[in-house]
Amino acid sequence: MATLFALQARLEKTVLEQNNPIITTISNQLKAQNYRAKFSGTQIQTWSEQFELSPVELALHCLPLAACYALVPVSNFYVGAVAIGVSGNFYFGANQEFSATAMQQTIHAEQSAIMHAWLAGEQSIQDMIVNHTPCGHCRQFMNELNTAKTLKIHLPHSQNNLLHNYLPDSFGPTDLNITQVLFDAQHHTFEPSTDPLTQAAIVAAQQSYAPYSQAMSGIALQVGEQVITGRYAENAAFNPSFLPLQSALNYRRLSGLLDEKITRIVMAEKQAVLSHRGITEELSQTLLHLDIEYIAV
Numbered sequence: 393m394a395t396l397f398a399l400q401a402r403l404e405k406t407v408l409e410q411n412n413p414i415i416t417t418i419s420n421q422l423k424a425q426n427y428r429a430k431f432s433g434t435q436i437q438t439w440s441e442q443f444e445l446s447p448v449e450l451a452l453h454c455l456p457l458a459a460c461y462a463l464v465p466v467s468n469f470y471v472g473a474v475a476i477g478v479s480g481n482f483y484f485g486a487n488q489e490f491s492a493t494a495m496q497q498t499i500h501a502e503q504s505a506i507m508h509a510w511l512a513g514e515q516s517i518q519d520m521i522v523n524h525t526p527c528g529h530c531r532q533f534m535n536e537l538n539t540a541k542t543l544k545i546h547l548p549h550s551q552n553n554l555l556h557n558y559l560p561d562s563f564g565p566t567d568l569n570i571t572q573v574l575f576d577a578q579h580h581t582f583e584p585s586t587d588p589l590t591q592a593a594i595v596a597a598q599q600s601y602a603p604y605s606q607a608m609s610g611i612a613l614q615v616g617e618q619v620i621t622g623r624y625a626e627n628a629a630f631n632p633s634f635l636p637l638q639s640a641l642n643y644r645r646l647s648g649l650l651d652e653k654i655t656r657i658v659m660a661e662k663q664a665v666l667s668h669r670g671i672t673e674e675l676s677q678t679l680l681h682l683d684i685e686y687i688a689v
């Protein structure tokens with residue numbers, strides 16, 4: 393399992409290879425904030441003025457650094473992404489693969505950046521910047537967003553393309569009569585718990601997005617002194633749905649907490665026509681050697 397040391401080494405190597413003062417500045421700031429891979433809109437505005445770059449141009453410079461957060465034991469193929477929220481904040485994302493388990497548990501870089509932003513409380517995503525052309529799975533995943541019609545994709549070789557240029561004649565939530573989509577507020581209420589970690593998982597489940605199965609679910613990880621949560625995000629095409637443990641592990645990684653030991657995992661899930669309990673237990677046992685505490689809500 394990749395450690396903080398490995399991330400630091402990759403960032404240092406990237407800074408040397410790129411030999412670009414903008415990338416050096418951004419990398420130094422990542423270090424200063426303990427590798428938390430998010431920048432505020434205010435920080436971005438300062439850099440935009442300092443380097444005379446638009447936010448999208450700045451995000452393109454961030455890509456080699458975002459790719460350093462990848463976990464790629466299978467492909468050794470580093471994908472970095474930056475999601476720009478309506479707040480102006482930048483959220484990094486990177487692909488993550490888990491060896492010794494199924495390919496289907498993989499996290500794509502665009503999903504990583506979007507789920508990072510969603511958990512951080514962002515209201516919508518305006519721009520997606522990524523160092524490789526989005527795959528079909530990610531195009532479909534992004535079509536679930538409340539900004540799918542206006543979302544712009546920016547690649548090193550081509551900028552300002554609408555998502556729907558990459559996904560013409562698309563199938564999405566409106567085809568299944570869903571109007572409150574991903575990033576719109578979700579209002580589910582479940583019975584509370586007195587255990588703080590369990591309660592955190594229940595709150596995450598309340599905020600999760602599962603309009604097709606109604607199997608709302610959330611995860612809470614005890615990571616040292618901190619609690620990190622993850623939420624399930626469903627997709628109209630089902631398979632690109634994003635699981636709650638992936639969501640939490642992704643947030644932990646992009647928060648720079650790679651080496652912090654996870655001591656407890658709680659999963660809260662609404663009882664429905666399907667369940668992600670089995671697949672979540674499988675990843676938890678394979679990757680973290682931990683059993684999950686499962687709460688039916």
Ligand SMILES: [Zn+2]
Pocket residue numbers: 500501502526527528529530531
């Ligand atoms: Zn993808």
